[in-house]
Amino acid sequence: MVETNIEKHLPLTEATYYILLALVGPKHGYAVMQDAEEISQGTIRLAPGTLYGAFTTLENNDLISMVGKEGRRKIYQITETGIRVLLGQIQRMEIMLQSAAKNFDLWQERTAEEE
Amino acid sequence: MTTQLITKRKWFWAWNDEKEEAWLTKMAKQGLHLDRIPFPGSYQFRNGDPADYIYRLDYQSLKTKDKDSYLQLFSDAGWENVGEMGGWMYFRYKVTNGEAPEIFSDRDSKIGKYQRVMLYLVIFLPIMLLLMNNTSSVDESGLFSTILQGLSALLMLLYAYGMIQLIIRISKLKKTN
Numbered sequence: 001m002v003e004t005n006i007e008k009h010l011p012l013t014e015a016t017y018y019i020l021l022a023l024v025g026p027k028h029g030y031a032v033m034q035d036a037e038e039i040s041q042g043t044i045r046l047a048p049g050t051l052y053g054a055f056t057t058l059e060n061n062d063l064i065s066m067v068g069k070e071g072r073r074k075i076y077q078i079t080e081t082g083i084r085v086l087l088g089q090i091q092r093m094e095i096m097l098q099s100a101a102k103n104f105d106l107w108q109e110r111t112a113e114e115e
Numbered sequence: 116m117t118t119q120l121i122t123k124r125k126w127f128w129a130w131n132d133e134k135e136e137a138w139l140t141k142m143a144k145q146g147l148h149l150d151r152i153p154f155p156g157s158y159q160f161r162n163g164d165p166a167d168y169i170y171r172l173d174y175q176s177l178k179t180k181d182k183d184s185y186l187q188l189f190s191d192a193g194w195e196n197v198g199e200m201g202g203w204m205y206f207r208y209k210v211t212n213g214e215a216p217e218i219f220s221d222r223d224s225k226i227g228k229y230q231r232v233m234l235y236l237v238i239f240l241p242i243m244l245l246l247m248n249n250t251s252s253v254d255e256s257g258l259f260s261t262i263l264q265g266l267s268a269l270l271m272l273l274y275a276y277g278m279i280q281l282i283i284r285i286s287k288l289k290k291t292n
């Protein structure tokens with residue numbers, strides 16, 4: 001396997017993160033828009049112009065690839081490299097959460113209340 | 116009801132796309148709905164009932180094979196493609212419950228649109244430089260060459276002005292949040 005440097009893709013923007021996460025399974029553009037909104041609990045709403053541009057960039061960077069067509073809709077899915085980038089991002093976010101749990105009083109109180 | 120076509124002539128420069136969007140929205144409120152753009156500066160409207168439409172323009176130089184999926188994505192998201200002129204894609208969205216949808220949901224992709232316009236204009240840079248070279252080296256004083264010199268000077272000024280306007284637009288967008 002070709003060793004690619006995933007660090008250059010990190011950190012992902014919030015929008016890119018949810019696009020990659022949605023594309024863990026094959027989806028066309030509109031399904032990605034709906035899925036991203038749902039899994040982000042409504043915090044991310046992708047507009048079509050933005051998503052189209054993101055697809056182009058992600059495809060050029062080999063993080064996603066077209067796996068089929070459904071009528072006029074292109075179906076994309078995350079690539080091997082994309083999965084490694086996504087894992088790298090999640091690892092970074094874990095570190096961020098752990099640092100808050102360790103160093104931020106207000107966050108510690110909040111998580112204690114929830115338990 | 117009979118629908119009639121009304122043609123209006125109006126000129127918008129590439130850096131005035133937001134004014135153009137606002138104008139088309141205003142027309143829709145008067146019952147004039149964009150039907151097609153036969154040539155630059157000419158807008159053909161269908162006369163109908165007044166309606167709340169949001170118009171948005173994108174700039175794309177798409178290959179034919181990519182265009183279908185591009186238009187389909189917009190259509191799935193509720194944006195109707197109503198026209199196209201020289202790379203400018205015209206979309207409208209029927210507002211039903213006060214939403215204010217956009218075709219770009221972040222700053223970078225909105226900047227990307229103006230960067231694509233600039234990239235297109237850069238293609239003309241060699242022609243502009245050639246014109247500038249010719250204009251300065253010709254020293255005949257005939258009427259024809261005077262007109263020609265004047266025209267190319269005007270063209271170059273417009274080109275430079277357009278580029279500056281686009282750069283201003285991009286840097287303003289970069290300053291927002």
